[in-house]
Amino acid sequence: MTTLLASLLLLAYPLIVYFGLGLVEPRWLAVPLVAVALLRAWRQRDRVWLVVAAGTLVLAVAGLLANAAWPLKLYPLLINAVLLAVFAASLYSPQSVIERLARRMEPDFPPEAVGYTRKVTQVWCGFFLFNGSLSLLTALWGDAATWALYNGLISYLLMGVLFAGEWLVRRRVRAGRNHA
Template identity: 40%
Template sequence: MTRALRVALVVLNAILVIAYPLAVFYGLTHFGARAVSIMVLGLMVPGLAWRFRKADRATFWSVVRVPIAMLLLIFGGIATDDRRFLLALPVMINAVLLVEFGSTLRAGATPMIERFARMQEPELDEAKQRHCRQWTWAWCVFFLLNGGTAAALALLAPVWWWTVYTGGLAYGLMGLMFAAEYLVRRRKFG
């Protein structure tokens, strides 16, 4: 695969992720849960097939867990014609991120934020490692609250509230978290 094609696929994937709440809102207000689920499935399967066509056996199952969970939610929407399956995707993604970040907080593991920090600065002293652990905890709390908010909106609120939150506010809050961590790290460690 050429570099240009890889970049194009990454950009397309990012657009689809960001546009998902708006597309679901439009679809649910004009078509219905089953039709939207089928459309999402039609967009998702070719991308997954392309992405995993050359996956090696050793890492295959660790990489396909999230897409399989997404497919199960989509098939749930098709089978039941219930919009909550479509609205549950952001909740599931936050749950996966919570587990991924949280699993790096166990004893002996390198916290997720420390992994990112070491990409820029391979040697971190104890104070920086503590900072990274604290921010990994902060991200876990964020994913818990963000997923909980998306779940509450999916179950209890009009679909446009869910759309505004998952399609805009959640991204803004995530950006604030990134910026806050960066600014605190710069102020604390120079």
């Protein structure tokens, strides 16, 4: 339950920052961010989340010390950078991230699907690079509303479009494979 709550709070983070900036100083918005990130890292006990928690702590301390919003706005960039690193590193291992996920859902994973999952992993790497870049641009040069709109809605919609598009392509590839 606490992991779900932490996940929902992190998803809503851009909106919390946007509305919170009108109510409290930026330094006070850093405190719940650190608490949620540390809670999630503690609950997950995963290296990736420990890296995210450490990066979050750095951003939050910068926000606390400077009493500025810009370090807090870099959190979505941090998430994209970590995910890009994880997905890209998996391309140099025997199984890509997408292949590992696919094998969990489909125990009889066909060998010919390995190439497809590598391509999907590469597409996600491109997405994280693109999304992280736009997140950085909105954090540094956009106003609070633009930052919140992109990072709290548009980026999630783009991710949903990518998920849905990949699902449709995968169905088509499977249908072609089953008819061959």
